[in-house]
Amino acid sequence: MKTPDNLRKLSINNDAREMLARAREEGIETVWDRLAAQEPQCGYCSMGVSCRNCAMGPCRVDPFGEGPQKGVCGADADIIVARNLGRTIAAGAAAHSDHGRDILEVFAALAAGDTTGYEIRSEDKLLALAAEWGIETEDRAVDDVARDLADAMLEDFGSRKERLGFLGRLPEQRRKLWDELGITPRGIDRENVEMLHRTHMGVDNDYANILLHALRTGLSDGWGGSMLATELSDVMFGTPQPVPSRVNLGALRAECVNIALHGHNPLLSDVIMQAAEDPELLAFAKEKGAAGINLVGLCCTGNELQMRKGLPMAGNHLMQELVLLTGALDAMVVDYQCIMPAVTDVAKCFHTEVISTADKARFAGATHISFDPHHGAEIGREIVRRGIEAYGNRNPDRVRIPEGTVEMMAGFSVEAILAALGGTPEPLVDAIKAGKIRGAVAVVGCNNPKLPQDHGHVTLTRRLIENDILVLVTGCSAVANGKAGHMMPAAAKLAGPGLREVCEALGIPPVLHMGSCVDNTRVLTLAAALAGYLGTDVSQLPLAGAAPEWYSEKAVSIGAYVVASGIFTVLGVQPPIFGSRSVVQLLADGLEEVVGAKFAVEPDPEKAAALIRRHIEAKREGLGLPFIAPEKPVSEAA
Ligand code: BF8
Numbered sequence: 001m002k003t004p005d006n007l008r009k010l011s012i013n014n015d016a017r018e019m020l021a022r023a024r025e026e027g028i029e030t031v032w033d034r035l036a037a038q039e040p041q042c043g044y045c046s047m048g049v050s051c052r053n054c055a056m057g058p059c060r061v062d063p064f065g066e067g068p069q070k071g072v073c074g075a076d077a078d079i080i081v082a083r084n085l086g087r088t089i090a091a092g093a094a095a096h097s098d099h100g101r102d103i104l105e106v107f108a109a110l111a112a113g114d115t116t117g118y119e120i121r122s123e124d125k126l127l128a129l130a131a132e133w134g135i136e137t138e139d140r141a142v143d144d145v146a147r148d149l150a151d152a153m154l155e156d157f158g159s160r161k162e163r164l165g166f167l168g169r170l171p172e173q174r175r176k177l178w179d180e181l182g183i184t185p186r187g188i189d190r191e192n193v194e195m196l197h198r199t200h201m202g203v204d205n206d207y208a209n210i211l212l213h214a215l216r217t218g219l220s221d222g223w224g225g226s227m228l229a230t231e232l233s234d235v236m237f238g239t240p241q242p243v244p245s246r247v248n249l250g251a252l253r254a255e256c257v258n259i260a261l262h263g264h265n266p267l268l269s270d271v272i273m274q275a276a277e278d279p280e281l282l283a284f285a286k287e288k289g290a291a292g293i294n295l296v297g298l299c300c301t302g303n304e305l306q307m308r309k310g311l312p313m314a315g316n317h318l319m320q321e322l323v324l325l326t327g328a329l330d331a332m333v334v335d336y337q338c339i340m341p342a343v344t345d346v347a348k349c350f351h352t353e354v355i356s357t358a359d360k361a362r363f364a365g366a367t368h369i370s371f372d373p374h375h376g377a378e379i380g381r382e383i384v385r386r387g388i389e390a391y392g393n394r395n396p397d398r399v400r401i402p403e404g405t406v407e408m409m410a411g412f413s414v415e416a417i418l419a420a421l422g423g424t425p426e427p428l429v430d431a432i433k434a435g436k437i438r439g440a441v442a443v444v445g446c447n448n449p450k451l452p453q454d455h456g457h458v459t460l461t462r463r464l465i466e467n468d469i470l471v472l473v474t475g476c477s478a479v480a481n482g483k484a485g486h487m488m489p490a491a492a493k494l495a496g497p498g499l500r501e502v503c504e505a506l507g508i509p510p511v512l513h514m515g516s517c518v519d520n521t522r523v524l525t526l527a528a529a530l531a532g533y534l535g536t537d538v539s540q541l542p543l544a545g546a547a548p549e550w551y552s553e554k555a556v557s558i559g560a561y562v563v564a565s566g567i568f569t570v571l572g573v574q575p576p577i578f579g580s581r582s583v584v585q586l587l588a589d590g591l592e593e594v595v596g597a598k599f600a601v602e603p604d605p606e607k608a609a610a611l612i613r614r615h616i617e618a619k620r621e622g623l624g625l626p627f628i629a630p631e632k633p634v635s636e637a638a
């Protein structure tokens, strides 16, 4: 097995390097080894010019013009690349939206009094959503309002509507633009199904038309499935408020039963957190010799719990195997998405029990405990009990927990940000107008083993805050920035003078944790609210998005809805589109004319920061805001 020698190239974090060294010593395979074994990866697939959409294929076209230029059906590179991208976006949108549906179904069951372990924890939010969705609230029982809201939201998944229920948050200009372009998302499932239909052989054979529908499919995620997931999670689990937390593998505790909550959906993990405080289970843990029950988060399930309850994070995407390598994890509870099948292989090298919980996401080698919200509380307790039992099998001689955690703050929902601003966006708008804050950038998305873990997130974020750009983070980027120490109020000293002044006055960090990946919709809501406040379109604001280390289909869907919503987005990993010059031209240039925003690809975070700063200054100029020469010169970028 060929493995790169220098661990420093794999991750910027000491805890990761320490566990990678252990993996080497003990011959335990990780994601980096498997990537090396795949190299060189297929050039056709990397450029997006291979197709297996039908049994006349598989086909591939030669982007350099020497081999075939068309698949068996006659599809050229433009069609094949656009179809592949459309399907990728549909898969990502489906993942987010199916998560949203799962939340919505439990919310509906809760409203019907048919669950255990759930309650409405944010009545304010429920009533605000009901008002937004045109549901009568006066003199009505909360459960009745919730039932009607659930029914109305379920309609968003179907085919009977002309537009999704959350589009009223957008400025009029943007809604009109989408109507004119024919990309107003109508039904969440509908746009996904139509994307699959259009990319069947012999349906949509116009690459630009395919890509427009791909944007619409992404919009059905951002303004549909993901937004439902965020909003209803807030209703059921609480609207996040600033909360202290910690991050790193050091969050594991040798003396405790350690249970990691991994995946994306807070439905189960929330009841597990309740179970971990159950006196009977705590007594059982003590009986087994443990000092207590210690829960840690991974990926976005972790983010959901960190945002609302300050749950310590063990790490982001590339830490999921390394947390097992500590030998101190007794159970890894998984729901779905971003959970490598390899976790059960690594777990076998230790005593760790992997417990799968979603019937739609099963793992060979895992114990399956089917999650049923009607008995949420009981299932939560059963899972914690198994974790305690697994603790009994732990070999203390094999425990190696990297020392130390980094403090961070989470919990910056839009409501929390507005509260920090004194209830209105005005102070933020004033700070932007005065040039103290030049603009805001959402730095989001994954880790990818093709890049040094967290380097892109951390470097880009640092350059942006140094230049007075407020950074909003979600997903694995939030974890990366937490580890880097960017997410405590004291990090204001790393920011430029203007941003520093604002952060110090408000007592907030210059990098705000806005949640999991479905919570990128909080960024949309904030952007739309700012645009509404200024009476302008989102595309005119000094905003940008960046996914420096993305890997997932969900990230492509996010990119699609962010750009279609009018926000320039920089990707740090090349998407598989470079086999079609037309597709690249449209996404990286032509879209600007269509939706007022476009994509850029820039793997070097220093250059990405320069691109974003130029973009933000251009938007400021467009709004007639004062140009103040930046502290540090914009370095020459591509
Ligand atoms: O939804 S950032 S690696 S964990 S896909 Fe996955 Fe990417 Fe992490 Fe969360 Ni989002």
Ligand code: SF4
Pocket: 051, 052, 053, 054, 055, 056, 057, 058, 059, 071, 072, 073, 074, 075, 080, 201
């Ligand atoms: Fe080949 Fe066309 Fe079938 Fe794709 S759809 S596999 S290009 S014949």
